[in-house]
Amino acid sequence: MNALGPEAQHEELYALDPSFFAAEEKKRKDFPPLPSAVDGAVVTRMPPEPNGYPHIGHGLSFYFNYYYAKRYHGRVILRFDDTNPKAERREYYDAIKADLTWMGLTWDEERNMSDDMDRYRACAEQLLAQGDAYVCTCGQETVSALRYAGTACPCRALSTEENAARWEAMQDAPEGAMVLRLKGDVASLNTTMRDPAIMRIIDHPHPVQGDRYRLWPVYDFACAIEDGTLGITHVLRSNEFALRIELQDYLRDRLGLPNPVTLQYSRFSIRGSPTSKRLIKPLIEDGTVTGWDDPRLVTIRGLARRGIRPEAIYELAREMGLSTAEPEIDWSLVEAINRKLIDPVTRRYFFVPDPVPVKVQGIEGREANLRMHPTEDLGTRRLAATPVLFLARSDVRDLSPGDVVRLKDLCNIRIEAVGDTVSAAVSTDPIDMHEVRKVQWVPDPGLPTTVLVPSSLYNADKEVVAESLAVENGLAEPAVASLPVGTVVQFERYGFVRVDAQGPGTTSVVFAHR
RNA sequence: GCUCCGAUGGUGUAGUCCGGUCAAUCAUUCAGGCCUUUCGAGCCUGGGACUCGGGUUCGAAUCCCGGUCGGAGCACCA
Numbered sequence: 001m002n003a004l005g006p007e008a009q010h011e012e013l014y015a016l017d018p019s020f021f022a023a024e025e026k027k028r029k030d031f032p033p034l035p036s037a038v039d040g041a042v043v044t045r046m047p048p049e050p051n052g053y054p055h056i057g058h059g060l061s062f063y064f065n066y067y068y069a070k071r072y073h074g075r076v077i078l079r080f081d082d083t084n085p086k087a088e089r090r091e092y093y094d095a096i097k098a099d100l101t102w103m104g105l106t107w108d109e110e111r112n113m114s115d116d117m118d119r120y121r122a123c124a125e126q127l128l129a130q131g132d133a134y135v136c137t138c139g140q141e142t143v144s145a146l147r148y149a150g151t152a153c154p155c156r157a158l159s160t161e162e163n164a165a166r167w168e169a170m171q172d173a174p175e176g177a178m179v180l181r182l183k184g185d186v187a188s189l190n191t192t193m194r195d196p197a198i199m200r201i202i203d204h205p206h207p208v209q210g211d212r213y214r215l216w217p218v219y220d221f222a223c224a225i226e227d228g229t230l231g232i233t234h235v236l237r238s239n240e241f242a243l244r245i246e247l248q249d250y251l252r253d254r255l256g257l258p259n260p261v262t263l264q265y266s267r268f269s270i271r272g273s274p275t276s277k278r279l280i281k282p283l284i285e286d287g288t289v290t291g292w293d294d295p296r297l298v299t300i301r302g303l304a305r306r307g308i309r310p311e312a313i314y315e316l317a318r319e320m321g322l323s324t325a326e327p328e329i330d331w332s333l334v335e336a337i338n339r340k341l342i343d344p345v346t347r348r349y350f351f352v353p354d355p356v357p358v359k360v361q362g363i364e365g366r367e368a369n370l371r372m373h374p375t376e377d378l379g380t381r382r383l384a385a386t387p388v389l390f391l392a393r394s395d396v397r398d399l400s401p402g403d404v405v406r407l408k409d410l411c412n413i414r415i416e417a418v419g420d421t422v423s424a425a426v427s428t429d430p431i432d433m434h435e436v437r438k439v440q441w442v443p444d445p446g447l448p449t450t451v452l453v454p455s456s457l458y459n460a461d462k463e464v465v466a467e468s469l470a471v472e473n474g475l476a477e478p479a480v481a482s483l484p485v486g487t488v489v490q491f492e493r494y495g496f497v498r499v500d501a502q503g504p505g506t507t508s509v510v511f512a513h514r
Numbered sequence: 515g516c517u518c519c520g521a522u523g524g525u526g527u528a529g530u531c532c533g534g535u536c537a538a539u540c541a542u543u544c545a546g547g548c549c550u551u552u553c554g555a556g557c558c559u560g561g562g563a564c565u566c567g568g569g570u571u572c573g574a575a576u577c578c579c580g581g582u583c584g585g586a587g588c589a590c591c592a
Contacts, residue, residue, distance in 0.1 A: 029527080029528085029540075029541080047592090048592095049591085049592050051591090051592080081592060082592095083591095083592080084591060084592070086591090087591070087592080136590095140589085140590060143589095143590080144588095144589075144590095147588080147589095148516095148588075175590090176590070178590095179590050180590095181590095189516080189517055189518090190517070190518080190587090190588090191516085191517070191587070191588040192587080192588075194588090196589090196590095197589080197590045198590095199590085200590035201590080202590085216590090218589085218590065218591085218592090219589095219591070219592045220592095222592095223592085238586095239518095239519065239520090239585080239586060239587095240585095240586055240587070240592095241586095241587090241592090242518065242519065242586070242587075243517080243518065243586085243587055243588080244587090264519085266519085266520075266585075266586085267585080267586085268526095271525085316526095319526065319527070319541075319542095320526070320527080321527075321528095323526085323527075324519070324520060325520060325521065325522095325526090325527090325584095325585095326519095326520070326521090326584065326585050326586090327525085327526060327527090328525080328526090329525075329526065330524080330525045330526075330542075330543075332525080332542065332543060333525070333526060333541080333542055333543085335542095336541080336542055336543085337541095337542090339554075339555085340555085343554065343555055344555080346554090348552075348554085374550075374551090374552075374554085374555080375550095375555075375556085406551060407551095408551055408552075409551065410551095433551065434550095436551085438551045438552075439551095439552090440552075490552080490554065491552095492552045492553090492554080493552040493553050493554080494552085494553080494554095495553090495554080496554080514553075514554070
């Protein structure tokens with residue numbers, strides 16, 4: 001059976017048992033069904049905070065929420081969780097939308113939490129009137145200590161009238177002087193329930209709202225209200241929010257809002273890469289990396305710049321599922337997924353790293369007609385040989401006079417002398433094609449090409465490796481000069497690269513993977 | 515420290531709810547081979563795992579108890 005070609009094997013197998021292939025397709029990995037999902041009535045949300053550029057973790061989260069909304073013919077809402085004016089920046093709202101668009105994800109509605117400031121205030125006043133909240137003046141440290149100890153502060157016993165007066169005073173109080181707290185359960189084992197702050201004073205302009213407001217809701221409060229009023233049916237989020245379900249459900253209960261179903265999955269990381277804004281931001285600020293799109297980063301932009309396809313992120317999401325373990329993905333998995341995606345549709349070009357000029361006698365006038373892809377029909381190109389052409393140093397350094405090398409799709413050459421330059425002559429002697437080294441070649445003048453080669457930013461101890469972005473120089477065939485920025489191609493026998501910049505007479509690419 | 519969550523080969527994952535059909539799935543990685551005018555793709559073969567200790571049971575990856583390890587939370591961040 002193995003003696004047959006793959007196609008023949010396939011046919012043979014199909015003839016024997018057609019169901020073999022049906023079963024194979026069925027096994028394809030997919031997401032589990034969503035609990036209590038009603039077709040046409042699922043509403044999910046993508047809730048980024050505009051305080052940085054999204055990374056692959058956000059990408060997965062976006063995709064989960066997008067996927068389930070589509071699967072059940074429901075809606076997905078892009079909602080900026082922008083209730084901390086000190087952290088949000090205009091730039092990030094746009095960047096997040098651009099990255100979502102790059103990922104090929106769409107949304108049915110876009111909104112900002114900060115658009116609902118009046119609603120939060122109304123809810124706060126409702127809680128106050130119901131006796132479910134109180135204005136606390138104890139100060140942050142005291143509150144923190146009391147919450148830790150599980151005991152109440154005197155403010156908790158205030159009457160509704162006293163609270164109303166304090167609320168009035170809070171409108172003009174200085175930052176930090178007062179805070180609105182929920183009357184929860186000060187002794188709860190779930191520490192988020194211990195009378196958390198729900199509204200606080202922040203004197204800082206907001207990128208969307210300006211300085212129209214100074215009483216800002218805390219995340220749990222805003223989130224509970226938003227998820228309830230937007231009619232979110234399913235919340236898919238990572239597990240650092242686990243303890244907040246009880247709190248947010250309780251808040252909605254007091255406010256008469258419906259609860260969504262919450263599914264948690266764990267945060268995941270990629271080995272050798274910082275996978276959180278908290279870790280990435282300082283690297284950008286101190287210049288360790290060149291920016292949010294540094295190809296060593298697993299930001300959406302970093303991945304894009306490296307030639308990773310959006311579909312690879314979908315596939316990765318499928319591979320992970322809504323896992324509750326704490327995965328540490330190996331980069332090779334991302335590469336393997338991406339390679340499968342791009343290999344069949346990616347054109348091949350010649351590029352020689354660390355080029356060595358080779359003078360070849362008798363090569364004038366020869367021209368190669370090269371396929372853009374070995375098996376797929378992606379067109380052809382012509383490449384004319386020149387008396388001196390370039391080969392990769394790694395391909396010639398171990399050669400000695402008399403050796404024969406095959407210039408791919410052109411001709412064979414016999415090496416005559418090896419030194420600073422190599423000289424050779426066209427050889428027409430019959431050779432064993434299986435034995436001979438087949439190498440890519442670039443005619444003179446080649447296109448000077450710089451390859452940025454990213455490697456792990458972290459070593460095994462999670463320390464930053466300074467020299468993790470290598471630069472390799474070489475010469476590419478002239479056609480590479482006209483590839484639009486963003487094109488992913490394969491440099492034969494070298495690897496997949498993405499065109500990063502086109503300058504006059506020079507090209508820069510980023511190495512994706514082998 | 516307290517609370518919660520998790521633990522299947524090098525990596526990711528299926529199976530765990532409803533114990534036997536699991537001498538454990540699939541992918542990736544690794545090793546060997548085939549094919550190939552790419553070191554890519556494809557194909558074949560192989561190696562490799564149920565965190566540990568008790569218990570329940572005829573039978574445990576699956577149930578119970580305990581330990582270990584890992585993660586998260588304990589903000590007037592989200």
